[in-house]
Amino acid sequence: MNAITTALPLADAPRAKPGMAALKNTGKYLATHVLPPIIVIGLLLVIWQLLGSRPGASLPPPSKVVQDTxxxxxxxxxxxxxxxxxxxxxxxxxxxxxxxxxxxxxxxxxxxxxxxxxxxxxxxxxxxxxxxxxxxxxxxxxxxxxxxxxxxxxxxxxxxxxxxxxxxxxxxxxxxxxxxxxxxxxxxxxxxxxxxxxxxxxxxxxxxxxxxxxxxxxxxxxxxxxxxxxxxxxxxxxxxxxxxxxxxxxxxxxxxxxxxxxxxxxxxxxxxxxxxxxxxxxxxx
Structure with a gap:
């Protein structure tokens, strides 16, 4: 009887919804595969913008590239x-x-x-x-x-x-x-x-x-x-x-x-x- 009573709360425990699991997996994928390259590219663009905006710079900054093209x-x-x-x-x-x-x-x-x-x-x-x-x-x-x-x-x-x-x-x-x-x-x-x-x-x-x-x-x-x-x-x-x-x-x-x-x-x-x-x-x- 005690074993049955102990098992009941486990049976009634809420199960994870499939939609929530899929959302969690998507978030994990974005955090591990998408976010790192976005951060690196963003940092490189900022550095390029700073270097290209200096007086006498040989190459145009990304803002100028977009404007020209x-x-x-x-x-x-x-x-x-x-x-x-x-x-x-x-x-x-x-x-x-x-x-x-x-x-x-x-x-x-x-x-x-x-x-x-x-x-x-x-x-x-x-x-x-x-x-x-x-x-x-x-x-x-x-x-x-x-x-x-x-x-x-x-x-x-x-x-x-x-x-x-x-x-x-x-x-x-x-x-x-x-x-x-x-x-x-x-x-x-x-x-x-x-x-x-x-x-x-x-x-x-x-x-x-x-x-x-x-x-x-x-x-x-x-x-x-x-x-x-x-x-x-x-x-x-x-x-x-x-x-x-x-x-x-x-x-x-x-x-x-x-x-x-x-x-x-x-x-x-x-x-x-x-x-x-x-x-x-x-x-x-």
């Missing part, structure tokens, strides 16, 4: 013909080039990575070549690509391709070589053919390594197109930055750099998100 911020999609277009069109033009070059690099890079990872002969023959070519700076490829294609647009795509392919090849080959021997033995026991082994064993096992290479590659793609567009001209965020420098529009350059950083971050997050979904959370985030 307000039209670019509120009208990013204007189009006055030719290269005189809003910053959104400049970013879209660069992203299109990145999409072409990076997509080709993914297909070729994963294919070569699988070949090198599977074949010892291919590893010994191609790996030294890959190690040498991957050290060539992106802009060093531009004169060769211009000489070969004789046009700025395919030349920029080639620079993106040749810059981003190496981490994809290397990480894919490492992933293939690190497939557990038990997986290979199981494939032999159940007699998987080449295509079935590739789809059911090889790709899932190597996916975390592959997506690590894809994340590095997309970052290098974005870096390469900015540098290449400064030289090839036309529409693109890289050319926009170079043109702003030639016209002494420092605030425009700073605004463009902010957009470039945000886009680069989003590209990395998108590839990481896809990797987590495909690998069920086993890829690096």
């Amino acid at each position: 307000w039209e670019l911020i509120v009208h990013p999609f204007y189009d006055r013909g030719g290269n005189d277009v809003g910053i959104a069109w400049q970013l879209i033009a660069s992203l299109k080039r990145v999409a072409f070059g990076y997509s080709i690099a993914v297909v070729v890079g994963v294919s070569l990575g699988v070949l090198v990872g599977q074949s010892t002969w291919a590893l010994r023959g191609l790996d030294p070549l890959f190690q040498v070519l991957r050290t060539v700076p992106p802009l060093a490829w531009l004169p060769i690509s211009l000489a070969g294609f004789r046009d700025g647009h395919p030349s920029a795509i080639f620079v993106i391709f040749i810059t981003s392919i190496w981490p994809i090849i290397i990480n894919t080959s490492i992933g293939i070589r690190n497939i557990p021997e038990d997986y290979r033995n199981v494939a032999k026991v159940i007699r998987l053919n080449g295509i079935e082994y590739f789809v059911k064993i090889m790709l899932p096992a190597a996916a975390p390594f592959i997506f690590s290479g894809l994340r590095i590659g997309v970052g290098l793609s974005w870096l390469a197109i900015i540098a290449a567009e400064m030289l090839i001209g036309g529409v693109g965020i890289g050319f926009f930055i170079w043109d702003a420098w030639n016209s002494s529009r420092i605030s425009d350059i700073i605004l463009a750099l902010v957009y470039v950083g945000i886009i680069g971050f989003l590209l990395d997050r998108i590839v990481a998100f896809i990797g987590r979904k495909i690998t069920r959370g086993t890829s690096a985030s």
